[in-house]
Amino acid sequence: MSRDAVRHWRAERISALALIPLTLWFVVLILSHLGADRAQIQGWLGRPIPALLAAALVIVTFYHSALGVRVVIEDYVHAPARLRALLSLNVIASWLLALLALGAIATLVVAG
Amino acid sequence: MTPAERPLSPHLQIYKPQLTSVLSIVHRGTGLALSIGAVFIVAWLAAAAWSDAAFALAQEFWGSLIGQLFLLGWSFSFYFHLLNGIRHLAWDSGFGLDLKTTYATGWSVVVLSLLLAVATFAAGLALRGGA
Numbered sequence: 249m250s251r252d253a254v255r256h257w258r259a260e261r262i263s264a265l266a267l268i269p270l271t272l273w274f275v276v277l278i279l280s281h282l283g284a285d286r287a288q289i290q291g292w293l294g295r296p297i298p299a300l301l302a303a304a305l306v307i308v309t310f311y312h313s314a315l316g317v318r319v320v321i322e323d324y325v326h327a328p329a330r331l332r333a334l335l336s337l338n339v340i341a342s343w344l345l346a347l348l349a350l351g352a353i354a355t356l357v358v359a360g
Numbered sequence: 361m362t363p364a365e366r367p368l369s370p371h372l373q374i375y376k377p378q379l380t381s382v383l384s385i386v387h388r389g390t391g392l393a394l395s396i397g398a399v400f401i402v403a404w405l406a407a408a409a410w411s412d413a414a415f416a417l418a419q420e421f422w423g424s425l426i427g428q429l430f431l432l433g434w435s436f437s438f439y440f441h442l443l444n445g446i447r448h449l450a451w452d453s454g455f456g457l458d459l460k461t462t463y464a465t466g467w468s469v470v471v472l473s474l475l476l477a478v479a480t481f482a483a484g485l486a487l488r489g490g491a
Contacts, residue, residue: 261452264445271442275435275480282488286415289408306402313395320388349402352409359409 256315263312270305294360299353306349314342379466387444390437397434435480439473 281292293302317338325331375381404422407414421427447465450456456465 261449264449268442268446271438275438279480279484279487282484286408286412293408309398313391313398316388316391317395320392345399345402349405352402352405355409 256318260312260315263308263315266304266308267312270301270308273301274305290356290360293353294356294358296357299357302353303350306346306353310342310346310349314338317342379463383444383466383469387441387448390441390444393434393437394441397430397437400430431484432477432481436473436477439476439480440469443469443473 277292277298281288284292292298318335321331321334321338325334404418407418422431447456447469450465456462
C-alpha cells in the first residue's frame with residue numbers, strides 16, 4: 249500500500265511535467281486553426297508528428313486524470329461498495345475515452 | 361449500543377477560508393473540470409474523424425453562448441491548474457514553502473490564470489473573426 253502511494257505520487261508528477269508542453273502545444277494548435285472544417289482538421293492533425301503528439305497528449309491526459317479523480321473519489325466516498333464501483337468506473341471510463349480518442353486520431357491520419 | 365462520546369476532530373467549516381486552503385480546493389475543482397472538459401474534446405475529435413453531422417453539431421455548440429462560456433471557464437481551469445500545478449511541483453522540490461512566498465505565488469497564480477484565460481479567449485475571438 250505505501251509503495252503504491254509512492255508510485256501514485258511519482259506518476260502524478262511525471263505526467264504533470266509531460267502535460268506542461270503537450271497541453272500548451274495543443275492550445276496553440278487549436279487557436280491557430282479555429283473555424284477549420286473536417287478536411288482541414290485532417291490536414292493538420294492527420295500528419296505524423298502532430299498525430300503522435302496528440303496521441304501522447306491523450307494518453308498522458310487520461311492517465312493523469314485517472315490518478316487525480318481516484319484521489320477525489322477516495323477522499324469523499326466511504327461506503328465500500330460504492331467506492332469500489334466508482335474507482336472501477338473511473339478506470340474504465342478513462343480507458344474507453346483514451347481509446348476512442350486514439351481511434352479518432354488514427355482515422356484522421358488514414359484519411360489525411 | 362449507543363456510540364461512545366468521543367471527541368470529534370474539528371470540521372472544515374469552523375476554519376476561516378484562507379488563500380492557501382481555497383487555492384487547494386480550487387486546484388481540485390479545476391482538475392475535475394478539466395477531466396470533464398476532456399470528454400468534450402474527445403467527442404469533438406471523434407466527430408471530426410467520423411461524422412459530418414456530429415461535427416456540425418459540435419461546431420454549433422462551441423459557437424453558442426453556452427459553448428463560449430464553457431470555453432472561457434475551461435481556459436481559466438486550464439491555466440489555473442497548470443500554474444498552480446507548477447507551484448505544487450516547486451513545493452515538492454522544496455522551493456517556495458515559506459508563508460510569504462506561498463502567498464505571493466498563490467496570488468500570482470490567481471491573477472495570471474485570469475489574465476491568460478481572458479487573453480486566450482480574446483485571441484480566439486480575434487483569430488476567428490479574421491478567419
